[in-house]
Amino acid sequence: MAGDNRINPRENRLPHLGVCEGQTTLFADGEPFVILGGELHNSSASDLTYMDRHVWPGLRRLGGNCYLLPVYWECLEPEQGNYDFSLVDGLIAQAERESVKLVFLWFGLWKNGNSAYTPAWIKRDPSFFYMEKRNGTYLESVSPFCEKGIEADAAAFTALMAHLKDTDLKRTVIMIQTENEIGTWGSPRDYGEAAERAYSAPVPEEIVSIWPESKDKSWEEAFGLKGPEYFMAWAFSSAIGRIAAAGKAVYPIPQFMNCVPDMLPIPGLAGVYPSGGPEPSVQRIFRKMAPDIDLYGPDIYSPVIKGVTEAFSEANGTEADGSINMERRGSLMIPETGQGKDCISKVLYSVTKNLICFSPFGIDGMMTPLLETDYLAQMNAPFAPEQQEGAENLRRAYQLLRIMMPEIRRARSEGRIHGFFQEGMGDLFTLPDANITVSYSGMELGEDLFMPGMGAGGKQKDGAPCGGGFILQLEDGSYLLAGVSANITIAPRYAQKEQVFVLRKREYFLDEEGIHAGRILSGDEGNHIVLGSSLTIQSIEFYRR
Ligand code: DGJ
Numbered sequence: 001m002a003g004d005n006r007i008n009p010r011e012n013r014l015p016h017l018g019v020c021e022g023q024t025t026l027f028a029d030g031e032p033f034v035i036l037g038g039e040l041h042n043s044s045a046s047d048l049t050y051m052d053r054h055v056w057p058g059l060r061r062l063g064g065n066c067y068l069l070p071v072y073w074e075c076l077e078p079e080q081g082n083y084d085f086s087l088v089d090g091l092i093a094q095a096e097r098e099s100v101k102l103v104f105l106w107f108g109l110w111k112n113g114n115s116a117y118t119p120a121w122i123k124r125d126p127s128f129f130y131m132e133k134r135n136g137t138y139l140e141s142v143s144p145f146c147e148k149g150i151e152a153d154a155a156a157f158t159a160l161m162a163h164l165k166d167t168d169l170k171r172t173v174i175m176i177q178t179e180n181e182i183g184t185w186g187s188p189r190d191y192g193e194a195a196e197r198a199y200s201a202p203v204p205e206e207i208v209s210i211w212p213e214s215k216d217k218s219w220e221e222a223f224g225l226k227g228p229e230y231f232m233a234w235a236f237s238s239a240i241g242r243i244a245a246a247g248k249a250v251y252p253i254p255q256f257m258n259c260v261p262d263m264l265p266i267p268g269l270a271g272v273y274p275s276g277g278p279e280p281s282v283q284r285i286f287r288k289m290a291p292d293i294d295l296y297g298p299d300i301y302s303p304v305i306k307g308v309t310e311a312f313s314e315a316n317g318t319e320a321d322g323s324i325n326m327e328r329r330g331s332l333m334i335p336e337t338g339q340g341k342d343c344i345s346k347v348l349y350s351v352t353k354n355l356i357c358f359s360p361f362g363i364d365g366m367m368t369p370l371l372e373t374d375y376l377a378q379m380n381a382p383f384a385p386e387q388q389e390g391a392e393n394l395r396r397a398y399q400l401l402r403i404m405m406p407e408i409r410r411a412r413s414e415g416r417i418h419g420f421f422q423e424g425m426g427d428l429f430t431l432p433d434a435n436i437t438v439s440y441s442g443m444e445l446g447e448d449l450f451m452p453g454m455g456a457g458g459k460q461k462d463g464a465p466c467g468g469g470f471i472l473q474l475e476d477g478s479y480l481l482a483g484v485s486a487n488i489t490i491a492p493r494y495a496q497k498e499q500v501f502v503l504r505k506r507e508y509f510l511d512e513e514g515i516h517a518g519r520i521l522s523g524d525e526g527n528h529i530v531l532g533s534s535l536t537i538q539s540i541e542f543y544r545r
Contacts, residue, residue, distance in 0.1 A: 037064035038363025058367025145194035183274020232276025241290035297333030345468025352419030422467035440467035
């Protein structure tokens with residue numbers, strides 16, 4: 001918290017969040033850094049030899065700049081108070097050798113709502129009590145009301161952070177995810193003894209300070225059907241607040257939490273999605289109780305991303321009292337998303353927002369065949385032919401974005417970049433020189449190529465990614481389009497005294513050396529651009545008469 005005598009991350013060149021070109025930015029080694037990487041399967045980082053044989057070769061081909069991987073409490077503290085940092089040190093050494101950064105995921109008390117990664121000495125000791133369902137059966141998850149559990153986790157987390165401070169001198173680890181997808185699955189709340197006591201009391205002071213109208217009310221009187229979820233958000237965020245603060249006090253690098261958003265299959269039913277996780281609707285509680293968590297990010301496994309990314313970006317900029325925090329405003333953190341062919345569309349769209357991190361889950365399985373025995377991991381990221389095209393597309397997108405990131409950042413702050421993503425029939429952009437229509441249908445050429453902008457009618461090629469990309473007005477006034485699976489129609493602006501025409505369209509390609517200009521497209525192509533199923537980059541220039 002502010003006002004203490006913590007190390008100043010900025011002065012000490014530690015990874016930190018700051019502002020660049022008017023936007024919240026993650027800084028690593030003193031420079032703006034957008035994480036373009038991926039998250040490993042849960043178990044990959046538990047064995048350094050496995051990492052060398054099955055993970056790094058694929059990641060090397062992908063060319064990301066940072067990877068998210070777990071640090072497992074059960075490995076870090078096999079006996080209470082005896083820490084084993086060999087895995088942590090080995091992972092950092094491997095990342096240094098690969099010239100990439102890491103984000104550590106602290107798999108502590110809670111991972112996907114359960115306590116599978118707690119050490120055996122916790123699992124075997126019932127005084128680390130579990131949450132209970134209404135029928136009295138246990139959830140396999142230490143209760144956030146278990147003081148002893150919070151203290152033990154905070155101690156281990158602090159030991160980890162102190163170790164990073166002292167040994168990670170190249171500052172390879174640039175961010176920490178505090179726990180993983182917290183919340184109760186399969187029950188709207190904890191019904192254990194301690195939880196019952198707290199639930200029957202009036203809503204606590206901290207909550208009243210956010211919503212004064214909740215004073216002297218029960219959780220359900222104050223929040224209706226949402227009562228159990230708000231209650232669990234308060235319980236979890238109180239615990240997380242203590243764990244995060246303990247770690248930050250020794251080593252103040254950015255911390256974030258990931259969240260299963262309230263979406264499918266039944267919106268609004270906490271317990272079907274984890275109840276008490278940092279959903280945007282309850283994030284003000286987290287801001288209040290856990291001020292050391294800097295950012296929250298959605299794990300997006302749904303084909304629609306616009307609404308959920310907007311909701312989290314907005315929540316990241318909102319303080320507990322509802323005011324705007326200019327230093328976090330609009331930040332977009334995507335710690336997990338489905339892997340495969342649509343990654344390219346998602347990352348090209350997301351980069352038009354204030355993107356801090358883009359990280360498809362199971363990235364190692366997308367790049368390299370998994371072992372036959374990894375059946376669950378294979379479900380999450382099958383090494384299928386279409387995945388291979390997806391991986392190649394993602395590799396190219398990352399290459400393009402790494403070259404263009406400074407330009408993209410400037411363009412974002414000046415409103416010169418526009419993202420499109422296939423949700424519905426199309427997108428329309430009214431730009432200074434032209435109206436540009438993006439439609440997502442006719443990827444089978446010929447079906448509606450000469451009726452662009454009409455939307456429905458065409459057929460997406462089998463296995464093609466969903467449509468997505470961006471239009472960037474460059475500093476010289478020309479436009480660059482990068483994306484996949486879309487038909488673009490350019491309708492130059494027309495006014496009585498001044499008419500705009502297309503001067504020239506041109507294609508670009510990427511190779512080992514970078515980005516190069518290719519063919520000039522002033523012929524039959526007309527005022528149309530077709531973005532194919534692999535990354536297409538084209539530019540348009542206009543002139544006026
Ligand atoms: C979300 C979790 O956060 C990850 O650790 C992983 O288990 C994926 N789900 C699997 O889809």
